[in-house]
Amino acid sequence: MARFALAAALSALALVLVPAASATSSATPAAFPATITVFNGKVTVAKRPTRIVSLSATATETLFAIGAARQVIAVDERSDYPAAAPRTTLSGFTPNVEAIAAYRPDLVVISYDPKGLSEALGRLGIPVVHQDAAATLRGAYQQIRQLGKVTGHTVEATRLVTSMKQRIAAIVARNRAKATGVTVYHELDPTLFSLTSNTFVGRVYAMFGLRNIADAAKGGTEYPQLSPEYVVAANPGLIVLADTVCCEQSVRTVAARPGWSRIAAVRTGSVVRLDDSIASRWGPRLVNLVRAVGTALQRLGRQ
Incomplete structure (x- = not known):
């Protein structure tokens, strides 16, 4: 299942429901x-x-x-x-x-x-x-x-795109300041495959100004497999789990990993659980992904 999650993210990559026209x-x-x-x-x-x-x-x-x-x-x-x-x-x-x-x-x-x-x-x-x-x-x-x-359905499609752009821009504008200096780790599966800022979802984090810990990983791939030691040393302030359905990952399972309880995101509860499909598709529910990141940054700002 972990491999399927990775394959889905590699092939796709991924959102509050936008009402149907x-x-x-x-x-x-x-x-x-x-x-x-x-x-x-x-x-x-x-x-x-x-x-x-x-x-x-x-x-x-x-x-x-x-x-x-x-x-x-x-x-x-x-x-x-x-x-x-x-x-x-x-x-x-x-x-x-x-x-x-x-x-x-x-x-x-x-x-x-x-x-x-x-x-x-x-x-x-x-x-x-x-x-x-x-x-x-x-x-x-x-x-x-x-x-x-x-x-x-040209009119409806244009209306949908306009709505998505407006909602996403508003969410980013409200929360970009809170992302200053914050690092993020996006998890594709429990074997710690992640993604860089050069991917579709990575660009979403970049819109907020978040710094992606996978960008510095070696290997020459946009979907590097990180080591537990690498993630712990990077000490991300925000963790996004895109393996909650396929692999039943949660705040609890992440905190139970050796050494991960010391990570800033785990200590502050800044761990976002996403439906796998939201993080691997690029359609109307993209708004959900952006909103989830914005909500996490709001909570981070109150801590």
């Missing part, structure tokens, strides 16, 4: 055909899709948030949010072309393209939108707008 479509006849440029090149959707299959947990959240829920007929087994999503046994990591095609989709959205999945579906006349993991907030916003365009 109205189910009323903003589409007009002139909105289609719609063409966007994504990871698998230029994709054209001839008409407003009514049978969407999402094999991307992030895309599933976005589709529901922009009001395209009624158009989604199936999602993969990892799309566990929102609860209303029509989950199936379809896999986004080991997809079965025949099983996907059996749903008669007029649009498939993926975040991973194993064994030429997009090409195979394309040969069947099914348009595929491949949105790889966003590297920046700007990239995440662009993907939301793209899904809005190809589903006929």
